[in-house]
Amino acid sequence: MAQLEVRDLTMEFDSGGYIVRPLDKLTLEAEDGELIALLGPSGCGKTTLLSCLAGLLTPTSGTITFQGTDIGSLTGAAVAEHRQNTVGVVFQAFNLLASLSARKNVMVPLALAGVGRREAGRRADELLERVALSERLHHLPRQLSGGQQQRVAIARALVHDPPLVLADEPTAHLDHIQVEGILLLMRELATAGRMVVVSTHDDRITHIADRVVELVPNASTAEHEPVEICLAAGEILFEQGDRGNLVYVIEEGSVEIFRERADRGEELLTVVGAGNYFGEIGPILNLPRSASARAAEPTRLSALTVRTFRKRFPSTVREARAG
Amino acid sequence: MGDAGVFGITVSDLLFRKRQFLIAIGGAALVFAMTLLLAGLAAGFSVEINATVQSFGADAWVVANASSARVASLTPIVGSAAGRVAASPGVRHASPVIIVPQTASVAGVPPVSVNVIGLPIGGLGTNQATQGTDVRGSGEAVVDATMGLGIGKAFSVGPRTFTVVGVTSNRTLLGGQPNVYVTLGDARTTAFRGADLISAVLVTGIPTALPPGLTVRSNQAIEESSLQQMSAGISSINNSKVFMAAIAAIIVASLVYVTALERSRDFAVLKALGASSATLFGGLALQSSIVALVAALLATVLAQFMTGVFQQPVSIPSSAYLILPLVAIGIGLLASLIALRRAVSADPAQAFAG
Numbered sequence: 001m002a003q004l005e006v007r008d009l010t011m012e013f014d015s016g017g018y019i020v021r022p023l024d025k026l027t028l029e030a031e032d033g034e035l036i037a038l039l040g041p042s043g044c045g046k047t048t049l050l051s052c053l054a055g056l057l058t059p060t061s062g063t064i065t066f067q068g069t070d071i072g073s074l075t076g077a078a079v080a081e082h083r084q085n086t087v088g089v090v091f092q093a094f095n096l097l098a099s100l101s102a103r104k105n106v107m108v109p110l111a112l113a114g115v116g117r118r119e120a121g122r123r124a125d126e127l128l129e130r131v132a133l134s135e136r137l138h139h140l141p142r143q144l145s146g147g148q149q150q151r152v153a154i155a156r157a158l159v160h161d162p163p164l165v166l167a168d169e170p171t172a173h174l175d176h177i178q179v180e181g182i183l184l185l186m187r188e189l190a191t192a193g194r195m196v197v198v199s200t201h202d203d204r205i206t207h208i209a210d211r212v213v214e215l216v217p218n219a220s221t222a223e224h225e226p227v228e229i230c231l232a233a234g235e236i237l238f239e240q241g242d243r244g245n246l247v248y249v250i251e252e253g254s255v256e257i258f259r260e261r262a263d264r265g266e267e268l269l270t271v272v273g274a275g276n277y278f279g280e281i282g283p284i285l286n287l288p289r290s291a292s293a294r295a296a297e298p299t300r301l302s303a304l305t306v307r308t309f310r311k312r313f314p315s316t317v318r319e320a321r322a323g
Numbered sequence: 324m325g326d327a328g329v330f331g332i333t334v335s336d337l338l339f340r341k342r343q344f345l346i347a348i349g350g351a352a353l354v355f356a357m358t359l360l361l362a363g364l365a366a367g368f369s370v371e372i373n374a375t376v377q378s379f380g381a382d383a384w385v386v387a388n389a390s391s392a393r394v395a396s397l398t399p400i401v402g403s404a405a406g407r408v409a410a411s412p413g414v415r416h417a418s419p420v421i422i423v424p425q426t427a428s429v430a431g432v433p434p435v436s437v438n439v440i441g442l443p444i445g446g447l448g449t450n451q452a453t454q455g456t457d458v459r460g461s462g463e464a465v466v467d468a469t470m471g472l473g474i475g476k477a478f479s480v481g482p483r484t485f486t487v488v489g490v491t492s493n494r495t496l497l498g499g500q501p502n503v504y505v506t507l508g509d510a511r512t513t514a515f516r517g518a519d520l521i522s523a524v525l526v527t528g529i530p531t532a533l534p535p536g537l538t539v540r541s542n543q544a545i546e547e548s549s550l551q552q553m554s555a556g557i558s559s560i561n562n563s564k565v566f567m568a569a570i571a572a573i574i575v576a577s578l579v580y581v582t583a584l585e586r587s588r589d590f591a592v593l594k595a596l597g598a599s600s601a602t603l604f605g606g607l608a609l610q611s612s613i614v615a616l617v618a619a620l621l622a623t624v625l626a627q628f629m630t631g632v633f634q635q636p637v638s639i640p641s642s643a644y645l646i647l648p649l650v651a652i653g654i655g656l657l658a659s660l661i662a663l664r665r666a667v668s669a670d671p672a673q674a675f676a677g
Contacts (some may be wrong), residue, residue, distance in 0.1 A: 047675045056595055056672040083671075084597030095592045095674055097332070099339030104331065111331065112597045156596075168675050 002029035004053075004164075004195060009062035011048050014262035021241040021288075022048045025062065028213050030197070032163070035190035037206055038199040040215035041286075046199035047092075049215070050166045053197060054089055055082040066164060084113045088157030090167035094149040096141040102128060102152045103137040109160045120159075127155035131185065147178030154185060165189060167198045183208060216243070216286070226302040231255075231295035238279070239292045247280040247309040253299025259291045271296055280309060332593075333609045340582060347578035348618045351571045355622030355647060358567040360629055363639035365560045368553045370638040371495045372546050375502060378494065379420070379448030381525035384540045385533060390523075392540045392548035395424050395438055395496050399520040400537065402511075407534045408524045415528035418446035419507060419521040423514035424496075427470075427503065429478045435470060437503045438496045439480055441510020447525040451504050452489025461509055465489035467501035469634075481513040498553065499635035568650060571618070576658035579611045583662035590669035603666035604659065611662075612655030619651035 011023040022045035030036045038046045051057040052064055055071050064071045066086065074082055088109075096105045103124050110120035128134055131151035141149055150170060157165055167186060171179040179202070187208045190196040198205060206212050227246075231237060231253075238244055240260050248255070250272055257269045257278060269291055272278045282289045283306045304312065337344055376394060385408045390398040402419060409417035421441035426434045442449045442458075449457055452465045455474045464485035466472055476487045485505060494502040511517055530539050540548075550557075583590075590603050623644055630637045 051672045051675055054595065056675070080597050080599055083595065089595055089674070091592070091595075091674055095588065097335075097589050097592065099336040100332065104335065108332070108593070109596050112593070112602070117331075 003032045003067055004028075004030040004197075005063070005065045006049075007063045007065075009049070009052065009064060010060045011045065011052065011057065012060040017262055018267075019240065019260045019262055023052075023059075023215075024241055026215070030195060030211055032195055033190060033192045034195055034210040035187055035208065036195070036197045036211045036213060037209035038197065038213050038215060039201065039203060039206065041201055043287075044215040046201075046215055047168055050089075050168050050197065050199055053164065054087045054166055055079045084109065085160060086162055086164055088160065088162040088165045090150070090153050090157045090165070090170050092169040092172050094141070094146075094153045094173075096149055096152055096156075098141055101138045101140055102133060102144065102148075102155075105141070105152055106155045106159050109156060113160060115160075123159050124155070127159050128152070130158075131155045145178075146173050147175075147181060150174060150178070150182055151185070154182070154189075158189070163194055165194060165196045167196065169200055169202075170198060171200065171202055179204070223305055223307060226304050226308060229301045229303055231299045231301065233295055233297045233299075235295045237293040237295065237301070238289050240289055242289045243282070244279065244289060245283045245305065246303040247277055247283060247306060248293070249277045249302045249304060249309075249312075250274050251300045251302055254296045255299060255301075256294050256296045257291050258294065277304075277309070277313065280306075330609065333606045333613070336582075336586070336606075337610060337613060340585075343578065343582070344614055347574055348614055348621065350574045351615060351618035352621035352625055354567050354571040354574065355619050355651070356625035356629055358564050358571070358650075359622060359626040359639050359643055359647065360633065360637055361560050361564045361567065362643040363626075363630065363637035364633060364635055365557050365564075366640045366643075367636035367638045368498060368557055369546070369550055371493070371499070371636045372549045374493045375496055376542050376546050376549075378451060379525050380450075380527075381418075381447050381542065382527050383529055383542065384545050385417070385524040385526055385530065385537050386522075386540055388536055388538050390538075392545055393552045394545055394549040395422055396552070397422065397522040399515065399522060400524075402519040402521050404534065404537060405521065405524045408526060408530065408537065411530040411533055413529050413531040414526050416447065416526065418443060418448070418525045420446075420448065420523050420525050421507060421510040421514055421520075422522045423510070424500065425480050425513060427478045427480050429472065429476075436497075436500050437466075437470065437480070438500055439510050439513055440502050440504050441507040441514070441521075442504060443507045446507075447527070449504070451491045451494065453491050455487070455489035457489055458504055458506055459488070461506050462486060463488045463505070465491055465504040467494045467503075468492045469495060469499060470501040470503070483509055483513050485509070493636070495636060496549075498556065499633075568654065571615070571651075572654040572657050575611050575615050575618070575654055576661040578614065579607060579658045579662045580665070582610070583607060583665035587665060587669060588673070590666055591671050591673040594669055594671035595674040600667045600669075603669065604663055607662050607666055608656055608659040611658040612652050615651035615655035615658070616648055619647045622647065 006026055006028045009023050009026040013020045038049060040046055052059050055074055059072045106124035106127055107120040110123060128137060131154055133148060133151055136144060136148060170182050183205055186196055186198055252274055254271050254273045256271050258266045259269060261267055386392060387398040387400045405417055405419040408414060423439050425437060425439045427437045428434050451457060458465055462485060464487055466487050468490050472487050474487050478485055
């Protein structure tokens with residue numbers, strides 16, 4: 001069994017009354033000592049996955065097992081213990097406590113775990129030396145550069161020696177010189193006894209990662225002739241949250257475009273009739289479908305690639321229809 | 324979380340936001356000081372009555388049966404009653420007294436309300452002066468220092484003009500109204516137009532039988548009855564103390580709430596690092612209690628400089644100094660409850676927001 005196993009992980013949110021599903025049946029595995037890079041654009045579920053791994057969010061369905069423990073099933077004190085002992089988190093915005101010095105910020109996880117002040121201080125000094133900040137022990141966050149703050153955040157994530165370190169866009173607010181230092185540090189941290197999971201949209205990390213997880217697979221851009229599709233009344237063409245690379249033109253019949261509400265009900269957005277098209281926004285912008293499509297009656301459609309669609313309808317893009 | 328951890332983060336945050344905390348401490352301290360002064364005012368009524376009543380050196384008072392026993396509004400009795408009381412069994416010494424609130428006129432200043440107290444020369448309670456001499460004859464007066472008249476100064480009450488021969492202190496009634504000690508005859512002239520009336524007979528020893536129409540009241544009964552006369556005022560002052568405590572709570576709560584709003588991200592981060600809602604609430608409660616306690620300590624100092632604001636006697640009881648820190652902690656805890664929702668509702672996943 002792998003040290004980290006994610007099986008069919010699905011996470012749903014209520015967004016303004018509609019269901020958003022940033023993670024949909026995700027499965028992955030990773031081993032101890034690995035540096036795992038989660039790649040993908042904003043909104044693809046990287047941070048959601050990290051939050052689930054940290055025990056900050058409970059998945060809608062699926063399991064996350066780390067060192068044999070199902071993280072999603074933890075509750076109450078067990079979750080707090082998981083956060084205190086198993087996980088170290090490096091946040092995108094550093095999230096250092098503004099009122100505490102670098103040293104005290106690093107001591108916080110140990111203080112939360114009830115470790116004595118002297119021992120916590122000794123450990124913080126050790127970690128800050130490791131990230132080359134021995135000279136900045138008593139500086140407040142505002143007195144440190146972005147790169148220095150991120151290194152303090154990394155020291156804080158490591159101070160209790162967790163076997164799982166999660167880093168959310170750790171290079172997002174840094175210049176290229178600082179990025180290099182942080183990436184090398186991430187690589188160095190992933191050794192026996194510690195797994196490091198880094199979410200990023202910066203693909204430079206792929207060269208040093210042991211495993212790369214692309215949360216949004218690139219849509220196929222292969223060109224082909226329009227394909228004819230026939231649907232029976234009530235048959236679903238695609239569902240909200242699906243990814244797709246085809247735009248549909250109705251030759252005969254009609255299609256209902258509807259959204260799944262958070263209360264599990266449906267909201268009919270529009271009914272598209274013969275001669276009209278729908279589903280163009282998702283493929284053009286590489287986003288998941290924002291609504292579902294279902295035949296209102298026996299319907300015949302043409303499924304077009306984006307390039308063919310734009311040739312046939314040069315005045316696109318008009319209004320979003322179940323993108 | 325270890326207590327040291329909560330304490331350390333709390334103290335660091337206090338120091339980090341010291342300017343806004345100091346403003347709140349200053350505001351709350353002023354309100355707490357007012358609370359102490361109000362407690363002093365309420366206690367002052369009792370203290371002044373006690374000082375005046377005890378200064379006569381009597382064991383008991385013989386008053387008219389129908390009298391209210393309020394020291395400044397006793398029902399007059401005939402002057403000859405003093406002789407008959409003196410002859411009553413159990414009485415070692417009897418001395419008549421007249422106590423009547425009146426208006427004194429001093430040249431160049433508005434009329435002043437005073438309590439004219441007439442005593443026979445050499446009788447009980449005549450030894451009042453702390454400066455100058457006691458009253459030795461008609462036309463002389465010993466006045467309380469709050470009247471603002473030095474020795475040799477003149478004032479008049481009704482048709483009589485008096486010269487100050489002695490000054491006393493802490494001798495007031497009815498909320499800081501100065502006592503004026505004169506001879507029994509002068510008091511009779513100003514209060515009763517010369518009629519042979521007195522307010523009461525002061526006695527040493529306790530009479531076991533009295534002439535008809537008279538009754539004996541202990542010093543304590545006189546004090547309690549007199550204090551009852553001020554009950555409406557005391558009640559208002561005590562209600563004001565509650566308002567003051569509420570204002571202090573609002574000041575501290577506002578500060579703690581605003582701080583909690585500013586620290587929403589900190590709370591999310593601390594939760595993400597393993598802190599519980601109870602731990603965060605503990606930090607808030609500690610923070611607001613420290614603010615309220617420091618304000619209470621500052622208030623005890625401020626109150627000493629603010630007593631002069633009031634005309635009335637202010638006698639802050641030591642119990643008020645002991646209770647104030649407890650009230651402050653209570654207010655601190657109450658204030659932190661206002662911010663509790665911020666701590667409890669902090670979503671640790673928000674720490675990931677960029």
